[in-house]
Amino acid sequence: xxxxxxxxxxxxxxxxxxxxxxxxxxxxxxxxxxxxxxxxxxxxxxxxxxxxxxxxxxxxxxxxxxxxxxxxxxxxxxxxxxxxxxxxxxxxxxxxxxxxxxxxxxxxxxxxxxxxxxxxxxxxxxxxxxxxxxxxxxxxxxxxxxxxxxxxxxxxxxxxxxxxxxxxxxxxxxxxxx
Numbered sequence: 001x002x003x004x005x006x007x008x009x010x011x012x013x014x015x016x017x018x019x020x021x022x023x024x025x026x027x028x029x030x031x032x033x034x035x036x037x038x039x040x041x042x043x044x045x046x047x048x049x050x051x052x053x054x055x056x057x058x059x060x061x062x063x064x065x066x067x068x069x070x071x072x073x074x075x076x077x078x079x080x081x082x083x084x085x086x087x088x089x090x091x092x093x094x095x096x097x098x099x100x101x102x103x104x105x106x107x108x109x110x111x112x113x114x115x116x117x118x119x120x121x122x123x124x125x126x127x128x129x130x131x132x133x134x135x136x137x138x139x140x141x142x143x144x145x146x147x148x149x150x151x152x153x154x155x156x157x158x159x160x161x162x163x164x165x166x167x168x169x170x171x172x173x174x175x176x177x178x
Contacts, residue, residue, distance in 0.1 A: 003178070004074030004097060006035040007065055009058075009083030011103075015041050020080050020102060020159065023167040031174045033076070038065055040083070055108065059086050066094040074177070078170065081105060081133075081157065088118030097177055099123040100170050103131060103157050106138045116142060123148040124173045126166050128155035149173075 006028040008021040016037035028035040038061055043054040062077075069075050077087035078100035085105050090096075098121050108114035125148050127139045136152055143150045151169055153162045 002034040002073070003032045003174075004034075004076060005069040005072065006033050006076045006078060006174075007062065007069060007087075008035060008037045009062060009077070009079035009087055010037065010040065011079070011081030011083050013044050014080070014083075015039065018080070019163050020166055021078075021083070023163050024078055024100070024170050027167050027171045027174065028076075031171065033174060036065065036069075038062060055082070055086070055114075058082070059089055062086050062090045063093060066090050066096070070094050070096070076100065076174070076177070078102075079104075080159075082108075085116055088116050091119035091121065092117060096121055098173055100173055101125045102166055103127055103134060103159055104139065104142075105134050106142050118146075120146065122173065122176065124151070124169050125149065126151045126153065126159065126162070126169050128153055128157060128159055128162075130155065131157045133157045 008024045010018045010021050016039045021037050025035050040058050043057045074097040076098045077096050079087040080102040084101035106116050129136050155161045
C-alpha cells in the first residue's frame, strides 16, 4: 500500500529520465510513495507556441495526471525549472499535500498570468545562488511571504552539483508528511 503518489516533472529541454527527477523517484520509492514522470519532450519542439514550447499543453498533461492521482490518495507535485512552474500552477487546481520546486521560474515573461503561483501547502524550494536564468533574489522574494522552506546552494540553474542535496531535501519533505 502506497503512502500517496508523487508526480515528478522535468524541465524544458530535459526528459523523464533526467538525473534530478530520477533521484526524486528513487526517494519516493524508498519512502513508500508511488510515482510517475510524465514526458513533456514533445512540447519543447513546438517553438511556434512560444520560446518555452507549448506551456499550456504541459499544464494540461500534468493537470490530467494530477486529477486522476488525487482521487486515490495524497498527492505531491515536484518539478525542476519549467516542471516546477507547472507544478505550482496545477497545485491551485488539484488538492495536493505538498510541493517540491527546484530552480522555479518566478515568471515566464512579463504577463501576470505567467507569474508563478502555488497552493498554500508545505513547500520546499531548492535554488542555485548562481542560477543564470532565475535570480536567487527573485526566488527568495517569492518564498518569503509564503514561509516556504528554501535551500540556496552554490550552483547554477541545472543544480547538477546538488542532485544528492535535492534528493535529501525531497526526502525531508516526504518524511514531514508522515
